[in-house]
Amino acid sequence: MIRVTMKSAVAVLAAGAAMATAAQAGGFNRGSANLDGLYSDSLGVYSGITFVSPGRSYSSVTGVRVVGGVPGAFAQGPVEFGDSFSVPYASAGGQLVENVACVGSYSQPYGADSTYTGAITYHIASQSLATRELGLTCSYRYDMGKGRLSFIGGVFNEYIEYKQARNFNLAFGTTGDSTINVTSDTWGYRLGLAYEIPEIALKASLMYRSQTDHNARGNYANTPFATLAAANGAPAPLIAAYGAQTSASATTSASLPQSVELAVQSGIAPGWLAFGSIKWTDWSILQSITLIEGIAGQPFSTSRFFFKDGWTVTGGVAHRFNEQLAGSASVTWDRGVSSGWDTLTDTWTFAGGLAYDFNEKIQVRAGGAAIHFTSGTKSQTSSAVDYTAVSPSEWGYALSASASVKF
Template identity: 25%
Template sequence: MKATAFSITLCIFLPTHVFSAALETSNQSIATFLQPNHYAEFSTAFVDANISGNTYRPEANNPSIYTETSTQNFVNHFYLSSAALKLQLDSNWSAGLIYDQPFGADVSYALDPVATSPDALVNAVDFKVDSNNLTALIGYQPNQSWNIYTGLSYQSLKMHLKISGQSMGILADYIGEIKKDSASGWLTGASYQRPEYALRTSLTYRSKIRHKQQFQEQVSTVPVIPLLNLASDQNTIIETPQSVNLEFQSGITANNLIYGSVRWVNWQNFKIVSPLMSSGNATLVPLVNYQTDQWSTTLGLAHILNDKWTLMTDIGRDSGTGNPASTLSPSDGFYSFGVGGLYNIHSHLFIAAGMKYLKLNKAKIQQVQNGSGSLFGPLSSVNNNNAVAYGVKAGYRF
């Protein structure tokens, strides 16, 4: 079968979850670790999201009267990158490193009915989450078909959040800064392959990673109200979610292969809690949390034109997390369509590029919100939002 000369995992040219449920920006695939022999790759993607809607604001001269106003686009474009190195130590043992950016957010907007008056600010948010993840893997191959692997992940996480808003003529600012923290988790899985059919499947479990981080918070008001002007510097616990990945590929004819994945992420147990706002309350006050777990699927087809060129296309679906519509959660899952191409420069080096279009599902409208997103401002309506990602990948076999 001609397809055995190629690996369809090379054709997954974009991060599958460039704008998916919750804070996820990577599907945390270990497909590069399953490449034959020695292998190295680097990929990067640019994501341009068009996210907007409408929200209610109080009139500047009468805070008891509300009118709708557009949020404009409030998600900044962003870049993602990943890199991997896999070494085949001998016929039975392999080792590898995978770097990616699994979680992130970059939301920024301001609703100001009187542009020249800061005191008239209705609502503004600046929310940014950054993460980096380095996974070290070791695999044991008892025969040509099976690969049993395990490893450790070293992950860093930090967050900045500023929320400003006007209520009854009072301007209040909340600033929360979670300092960068690093913590470790683990993963394990198994892969089965039949090279003569270009068949490969893998099932991988990643544990949650528990971060204990310093959380600096401050609330201030204009005019100054001493009882509301508070500050806190405490530790908080953030656990990035556990997940399961099922990935597969198979040749169907000499020149055509199918590939796909199913992914589950335990977002329902994820929370970012404010120690300052929770102080004295019977229940914890979450700044960010999610109502349901995430399920996502991808299915694609690759066609090998010749020894130099391979074309591919795929479709995908993401279930979302069930949160009501807010400027934190304007969408609830998506449908995606991707196209791309791979060019073999020579037998050891290739480059691939492509684009992926994401049609974002509208989150449900719920004006009275509790929990996640309520501090960010609920949306009265959601526009037909979408995102486009452009990616490039280079791989080297040695």
């Protein structure tokens, strides 16, 4: 019989697979709640962080700018817009009583950070989406003789903060950005099933995470441009509305997607483990986001996504070299969600990791990944002053470190 302990399996799996989930693949996916404690027979604390440098850019940009109210063509490139980011996680829990385990978790499920330079800043100078999930998930284990079946359920609170800045200097000669910052929090839930045979490191899990609906509110910081706007021929109502007032409220509504993930792992030879997963994310729920500013009650901007559903597929192997050291390697393909309004195309992530056991209770893990972004074209425009762009085939990277302590 093949014998690979569950402790070894989970360790090496986490070291490699954490890279794939935080590679900014699949729309705005970043991380997921760590639920390792649900499969442990003891209490423990799990934490880690992943740093991702996507280095995404436009190799060329073509569109229209406005100077003094007069449109003029421009061509520009390259423009780097994919900002680096970090994704932390933490969880604590394990078996509380016989057949019952619970885990409290912190994660950052979604995110986006982009800063644009040059002429396209007339549209959006920068934007960011930050999320925070605080969850409580429990499982009831049912002994089936050779293996055990777990029924999993939990709730989470999801907080989001969305920021956007527009620089109007191309239109009216002003300096500085007008910005909007809105926040919201709402509740969601997760449900799942898992089947394990620990002595051969077999585990199959099916997890569902619910959609979340947000009605966000916040602040609008306006950059007054009455004098320069008048000098450049701006309409009188525009000058009257925006010329003096510097701050107001802001609102928007948006939904973040539901998802379903099937993950399987099993020992395949002494000291060897194979693992894989497939995840569907309902990114088609995110069509556009319109920010409404409170000075004139008008749209500040509309970000058009028109995403397709996301699919993420991971496969890999793990090996225990000795009693203390184990390693893993994995490949992840993520189908791009772009429909021509952006360049979020297919990505390939090649990840590797090491896990080191100091003893039966303390373990540390480290990993790295190379991320290949396939080329894409932003071919869709929403107005006469919108732009098209091309992103080349590019490489990014990711690094991670994590640890667990059991009691």
